[in-house]
Amino acid sequence: MNKSMVAKHAIWTKEEDIIFNLSERAQVDENIFGKENVINSTIGVLIDDEGKLVALESVYDEYKNLDNTLIASYAQIAGQKDYIEAVKKACFKNHMPKGHIKVVASPGGTGSIKLAIFNYTNENEKILVPNWHWGPYKIISEEINRELINYDLFNEKGNFNFDSFKDQFLNISYNQERVFTIFNTPAHNPTGYTIDDEEWDKILDLCKKVALEDKKKIILFIDIAYIDFSGEDGKDTRKFFEKFSDLPENILIIIGFSMSKGYTAYGMRSGACICVSSDEEIADEFYYSCSHSARANWSNCNRGAMELLTSIINDKEKLKKYEDEKNKYKNLLKERAKVFVDKAKEINLDILPYRDGFFISIPCENSMKVCEKAIESKLYTIPLKMGIRFAICAVSKEKCEKAPKIIKEAIDFVSKK
Numbered sequence: 001m002n003k004s005m006v007a008k009h010a011i012w013t014k015e016e017d018i019i020f021n022l023s024e025r026a027q028v029d030e031n032i033f034g035k036e037n038v039i040n041s042t043i044g045v046l047i048d049d050e051g052k053l054v055a056l057e058s059v060y061d062e063y064k065n066l067d068n069t070l071i072a073s074y075a076q077i078a079g080q081k082d083y084i085e086a087v088k089k090a091c092f093k094n095h096m097p098k099g100h101i102k103v104v105a106s107p108g109g110t111g112s113i114k115l116a117i118f119n120y121t122n123e124n125e126k127i128l129v130p131n132w133h134w135g136p137y138k139i140i141s142e143e144i145n146r147e148l149i150n151y152d153l154f155n156e157k158g159n160f161n162f163d164s165f166k167d168q169f170l171n172i173s174y175n176q177e178r179v180f181t182i183f184n185t186p187a188h189n190p191t192g193y194t195i196d197d198e199e200w201d202k203i204l205d206l207c208k209k210v211a212l213e214d215k216k217k218i219i220l221f222i223d224i225a226y227i228d229f230s231g232e233d234g235k236d237t238r239k240f241f242e243k244f245s246d247l248p249e250n251i252l253i254i255i256g257f258s259m260s261k262g263y264t265a266y267g268m269r270s271g272a273c274i275c276v277s278s279d280e281e282i283a284d285e286f287y288y289s290c291s292h293s294a295r296a297n298w299s300n301c302n303r304g305a306m307e308l309l310t311s312i313i314n315d316k317e318k319l320k321k322y323e324d325e326k327n328k329y330k331n332l333l334k335e336r337a338k339v340f341v342d343k344a345k346e347i348n349l350d351i352l353p354y355r356d357g358f359f360i361s362i363p364c365e366n367s368m369k370v371c372e373k374a375i376e377s378k379l380y381t382i383p384l385k386m387g388i389r390f391a392i393c394a395v396s397k398e399k400c401e402k403a404p405k406i407i408k409e410a411i412d413f414v415s416k417k
C-alpha cells in the first residue's frame with residue numbers, strides 16, 4: 001500500500017533548499033574556523049564587511065517608531081490605500097508609465113510572482129524565462145502545473161540574446177493563446193545582467209507585432225527585486241518603465257515589487273503586484289483577480305511593513321536618509337563587483353556579463369563538484385544548472401578578490417578529472 005498521506009498533487013521529491021543548506025554548512029565552518037577564514041557567498045542578503053547582516057537604520061529606526069497598534073492591525077486585502085500609493089512612488093519614482101495602474105499587496109516579491117502566474121496562465125501552459133533564472137520561478141510554476149520554457153539569455157557578445165528570445169516567444173505564441181514571460185531586470189539574479197533601453201525596444205516591438213493578432217494575450221512580468229541596487233550613482237535605471245505607456249490592450253505589464261532587498265526587509269514579507277494597462281477594465285480585472293487570490297491564500301499582508309514604507313516614502317527627510325544609507329551599500333556592492341570582475345579578468349576566469357546587483361555567475365560544468373572542490377578552500381557558492389553563483393552582496397571586498405582564483409582552480413580541477 002502506498003503509505004503517503006498527502007494528496008497526489010502534493011508529492012514532490014524530498015529536496016532541501018540547496019541555498020539554505022549550503023549556507024548552514026558555511027556557518028558551521030565559520031564557527032569552527034572563524035568568519036575571517038570562510039568565504040560564505042551563498043545567500044542573497046546584504047552582509048557588511050564585518051560579516052554582519054545589514055539592517056538599514058533608516059528603515060528599522062522608523063519601524064520601531066510606529067505605533068504598536070499599527071503593527072498589530074490587520075491590513076486590507078489588497079493593501080492599505082496609502083501603501084498602494086507608496087508602492088507606486090517607490091517603484092516608478094519619476095518614471096511612472098501612462099496608463100491604468102493597479103496594485104495588490106503581496107507577501108514579498110515571491111507572492112507577486114505567484115499572483116501573476118496563477119491568474120495570468122492556464123494549467124499546462126508554458127511560461128517563458130531565460131536559461132539563467134531564479135530557481136523558485138520553476139517551483140511556483142510546477143506546483144500549479146505550468147511549465148517553464150527557456151531561451152538563451154546571452155548571445156556570443158554577452159548581450160541579451162534577442163534572437164533566442166524571439167524564437168521561443170514566437171514558438172509559444174503559435175501554440176498558445178497567451179504568452180507569459182518573466183524578465184528579472186535590472187540586476188538579474190543570478191548573473192547581474194540588466195536589460196538596456198535598446199534591448200527593451202526590441203522586446204516591446206516584437207510583443208506589439210504579435211499583439212496585432214487580436215486573440216493573443218501577452219503578459220510581461222517584470223521582477224524588479226533588485227532595482228534599488230542597480231545603476232550608477234545619480235543615474236536611474238527606471239527609465240524603461242516609461243516604455244510601458246500606451247501599449248495595446250492585449251499587452252499587460254505586471255511588475256513584481258519587493259521590500260526584501262531594497263529595504264533590507266527580507267523577513268517582513270512585503271511586496272506588491274503592480275499592473276500597467278492602457279485599458280481600465282483590464283486593470284480592474286487584475287485588481288479583483290489578484291485580491292481574490294490574496295484572500296484565498298494569505299488573506300492580508302504585513303501591516304507594519306506597509307506603514308513603514310508609507311512613512312518613509314512620504315517624508316522627504318526620511319526618504320533622503322534612507323536613500324543615502326542604501327546608496328552607501330549600493331556603492332559598496334559596486335566596489336566588491338569591480339574587484340571580483342577585475343581579478344577574474346586578470347586570471348582568465350570566464351564570468352557572465354555583470355552589470356548590477358547582488359550576484360555574479362560563473363559558467364561551468366559539474367557545478368556541484370566545483371562547489372564541493374571550492375569548499376575545500378572554505379569558499380561556499382551556489383551550484384546552478386549551468387554554473388555557480390557568487391553572492392558579492394554577502395562577501396567583503398577582500399574576499400571578493402580572493403574568490404576568483406579559488407573558483408578557477410576548482411573548475412580546472414573538476415574539468416581535468
Ligand code: PLP
Binds near residue numbers: 259266
Ligand atoms: N525575485 C528574485 C530574482 C529574487 O532573487 C528574490 C529573492 O531572492 C525575489 C524575487 C523575491 O524575494 P522576496 O519574496 O523575499 O521579496
